[in-house]
Amino acid sequence: MQRSLRIDPNKCTGCLQCEMACAYENYKTYNIARSRIKVIPFEHEGRKVPYTCTQCSEAWCMHACPVEAIVLDPATGAKIVREDVCVGCKVCTIACPFGTVNYVAELGKVQKCDLCGGDPACAKACPTGAITFVDADWTGLGKMRDWAGRTDTNPATV
Amino acid sequence: MTWTKNVLRVNLTTGACSPEPLRMDWAQQYLGQRGLATKYFTAEVDPKVDPLAPENKLIFATGPLTGTPAATGGRYAVITKGPLTGAIACSNSGGYFGAELKFAGWDMVIFEGRSSRPVYLLIEDGEARLLDASHLWGKTVWETEETIKKHHQDPQIRVASIGRAGENGVLFAAVVNDLHRAAGRSGVGAVMGAKNLKAVAVRGTRADAYHAADPDAFAKAVEEGKKILAANGVTGQGLPAYGTQVLMNIINEVGALPTRNGQDIQFESARAISGEAMHEKRPTDGKPNLVTNGACFGCVIGCGRISRIDPDHFSVKGKPNYQIASGGVEYEAAWALGAAAGVSDLDALTYGNFVCNEDGMDPISLGSTIGAAMELYQLGLIPKEEAGMELPFGSAEAVVKLVELTAKGEGFGRLIGLGSLRLCSKYGRPDLSMSAKGQEFPAYDGRGLQGMALNYATSNRGGCHVRGYMVSPEVLGIPVKLDGGATEGKAAMLKAFQDLTAVVDSAGICLFTTFAWGAPEIQAQVQAACEGDWSVDKLLLLGERVWNLEREFNLAAGFTGKDDTLPPRLLKEPARSGPQKGRVAELGKMLPEYYQVRGWTPEGVPTPETRTRLGL
Secondary structure, eight states: OOEEEEEOGGGOOOOOHHHHHHHHHHHSOOOGGGOSSEEEEEGGGTEEEEEOOOOOTTOHHHHHOTTOOEEEOTTTOOEEEOTTTOOOOOHHHHHOTTOOOEEETTTTEEEOOOGGGTSOHHHHHOSSSSEEEEEGGGTTHHHHHHHHHTSOOOGGGO | OOOOOEEEEEETTTTEEEEEEOOHHHHHHHOSHHHHHHHHHHHHSOTTOOTTSTTSOEEEEEOTTTTSSSTTTTOEEEEEEOTTTSSEEEEEEOSSHHHHHHHTTOSEEEEESOOSSOEEEEEETTEEEEEEOTTTTTOOHHHHHHHHHHHTTOTTOEEEEOOHHHHTTOTTBOEEETTTEEEOSTTHHHHHHHTTEEEEEEEOOOSSSOOOSSHHHHHHHHHHHHHHHHHSHIIIIIHHHHGGGGHHHHHHHTTOOOBTTTTBSSOTTGGGGSHHHHHSBOTTTSOBSEEEEEOOTTOSSOOEEEEOOOTTSTTTTTOGGGSSOEEOOOHHHHHHHTGGGTOOOHHHHHHHHHHHHHHTBOHHHHHHHHHHHHHHHHTTSSOHHHHTSOOOTTOHHHHHHHHHHHHHTOTTHHHHTTOHHHHHHHTTOGGGOOEETTEEOOSSOTTTOHHHHHHHHHOTTSSOSSSSOTHIIIIIOSSSOOOTTOOTTHHHHHHHHHHHHHHHHHHTOOGGGGGTOOHHHHHHHHHHHSSSOOOHHHHHHHHHHHHHHHHHHHHHHTOOGGGSOOOHHHHHSOOOSSTTTTOOOOHHHHHHHHHHHHTBOTTSOBOHHHHHHHTO
16 A cells, blocks of 8 residues: 655644754764755744655656656655765656745755655654554545534534 | 763854864753753853854854654753843753754754854855855845745755844844744854854754664663653643743732733733633634644644734734744743733734744743833833834733834834843833843733742743743642742742753753653663763752752852842832732742752852762
């Protein structure tokens, strides 16, 4: 079964434990500048929204890459960057509609979320359940449950 | 190890920004942040210095756990000599700024001298530059942060700045970072203003600035620490749901909520300004004050309040820039702008808090000073014409007006900006200032909680709750339940709290972890992060060393044991109601014992034996 990251911004407090976990998993640093997931603040609305690659099936980045450095990991469904192949042309960063593939100047390569090979560090580090890693076919199940809970099935209360 | 081992020294007089290696021998003795910066500060600054003179220094310091996944590992502190008190000032803050400074590769920034024109410091990794800030002078914290990010086209820059209060010399001006986190107390913002330093802007992208000494052991200790916080009733439930405002009703019930400048110790309208009330829908617009909770960097507790004021409320009507979600009241601010002034209008307090964030003021000292002004007005000592308004207790309009005037440095606000001791002295009644060593004490009455009375009297930065939080044992039963009205055993417990708190601050984590963590949990994380041997005993001795170093600075600055006291109201006027009705703060019973457990002379001076034991 494939799994997907499911993000519930309502539960995000902006602690950035996800960003630290991502940076540490991939670059052995706590510096969130290396994170592939970013918590975007909307200060005046009181909202913090974790955002990263959604692993498109027909991934723009993958199709745009002239050297086939971005490939599908069939086990996880992730589109992963083969760093040994990437030439750092950044065409994928232009092609991606969501901005979730970015250049790392220090390495001369692009980087994006690769689902940590099937066990995402961000989801493990999230203290509030804002980021979970769930059945890819049922990312809507949580929302369905919320709405189902609002359905009045007890005639006595009508 | 999780020190970057780099210190940035900024001479504002000459404009020179020079890196220097961190004194690792001192780091072994003082760890980081509060402790280590105090060591630097006391080694370099004459204790008699005028706090607003160029010779005073201003240190922004992180700890070894700042910028790590250790829960709440985002704290930094601002250390200087405080203009409100003339004592050592050390105000710490959360948000994201502290971690960013570490990411850029700096443990500490030391500012010295005074710039001839307004400047801000921009740090981009190893590069530091002083830039012209004349276009930012006169701007609020909120405008400053936005302008700097826009100018450098980088929304990921973190900014700590002063608002107009710091520029205008408000003696309780704060340094505010990330819009609504503040190094709030003792007027550290006024020192920054006196140096013509408007802001510190940081962007840190270095992946190699520091690493845990034992990364696997660190990850394990951090994970364990997080589990304990999640399972604890205070850190896992109470604080995320209600923030520190969980205390409003509790402290009112135990009879320790200073009300109307401490005339009463219970507030009849406490409920209306409580954490519970923040969740309730307002009758006016059907929406609650509270929008959501928020966390600082690395924090798994999330006690921060994000609030929205009813757009039709008199304080914000027609002012769209306040009709936003922003930093709402925490317990101390709700008490200060509320109970201390007898005000029960939650949205008015929230507005007052927004302005404190916007223009960089400490709401505790501000609210307490307004409360004192209201008592002076009640006594007929401040005429209406002089205040420019009526100042009755309970007037939300007066609080809102005075907050605005103080932020802008206009009218009667200029007197409020001096703090309650100077204000009350001007009107011939210094006894009505609810302060210790010139700093207003916060939301716990020493008559109801005797340990807090002793804590206020002995705190090195003047009246303060976060130096030895005796509310933990006296109200919450952490780590053991002590009778709030009793004096027995308070001295030894307070010493333990003060020393542990110095360790927590010096590590770079948040005091709120100690509702769930004891010294062993902190030790495990420090040990794995830092090089060297860090036993619990070594850490607690370090905390005691920090406490005594601060004390010695204050003694050299001119304070004596006679300053370890409280206003006559607490010592002589019995509590009018509540479980501690009839009680006064029995400082005389506790203070000699406190000096004794501290290893100080009967005059409150560390003995030669104590100094030797602590390696001072």
